[in-house]
Amino acid sequence: xxxxxxxxTKVLDHVFGGTAYTAPSTLYLALxxxxxxxxxxxxxxxxxxxxxxxxxxxxxxxNTTSNTGAVEYPTATANYGTVTHVGIxxxxxxxxxxxxxxxSSSKTIETGDVFRVPAGDLDITLD
Numbered sequence: 486x487x488x489x490x491x492x493x494t495k496v497l498d499h500v501f502g503g504t505a506y507t508a509p510s511t512l513y514l515a516l517x518x519x520x521x522x523x524x525x526x527x528x529x530x531x532x533x534x535x536x537x538x539x540x541x542x543x544x545x546x547x548n549t550t551s552n553t554g555a556v557e558y559p560t561a562t563a564n565y566g567t568v569t570h571v572g573i574x575x576x577x578x579x580x581x582x583x584x585x586x587x588x589s590s591s592k593t594i595e596t597g598d599v600f601r602v603p604a605g606d607l608d609i610t611l612d
Contacts, residue, residue, distance in 0.1 A: 486573070486586040486609045490524045509575035512583070513538035514556050514607070516600060517570040523585040528572060534563030534596070538577050541607065552607040558600040565594035571607070584609055 488496070499506035515538045519529035539558055543550040572585040586607075594600055 486584040486607070487523060488584050489526055489582045491526065491581045492583045493524075509583075511577075512541050512543070513574045513577050513580070514541040514602065515572045515574055515582075516558070516565065516568045516594075517572060517585070518566045518568060520570045520585060520587070523570070523572070523582070526582040528570070528582065528585065530572075531565045531568065531594075534561045534565055534594075535559045536561070536565060538574060540577075541573065541602075543607075543609070548612055549608055549610045551605045551609075552602065553604060555604050556602040556607075561594050561596055561598050561600075563596055565598075565600075567591050567593045568600065571602070573607075 495506045498504040516531045517528045518531060521527040539556050541556050542553045544553045568588065569591045570585055570587050573583045574580040575583055592600065
């Protein structure tokens with residue numbers, strides 16, 4: 486996953502600028518059908534069909550953090566379209582995009598489908 490400009494600025498200000506940054510208490514995973522500029526937060530998030538961002542928690546080991554549990558979305562009540570990317574936000578709606586990544590393979594979500602991310606499949610690595 487890549488950091489958004491928002492998170493990059495917060496981390497740099499925190500570490501090198503002395504500006505305190507308080508991490509969000511809950512993070513939310515969003516599904517995107519398009520990303521024009523993920524760093525700037527220019528994305529097309531799924532909407533409708535029973536879609537809502539889902540909370541996600543992470544565990545860090547070394548220079549990598551991964552989701553601790555599976556993330557499962559409600560059964561789609563309408564087509565979502567083709568999900569191409571995911572993003573992590575600091576709020577259940579609106580909020581700030583923290584990080585984003587393309588899926589290894591896009592997934593078309595139609596009425597009755599459930600989108601799942603198994604535990605350990607979301608990795609964020611700093612090197």
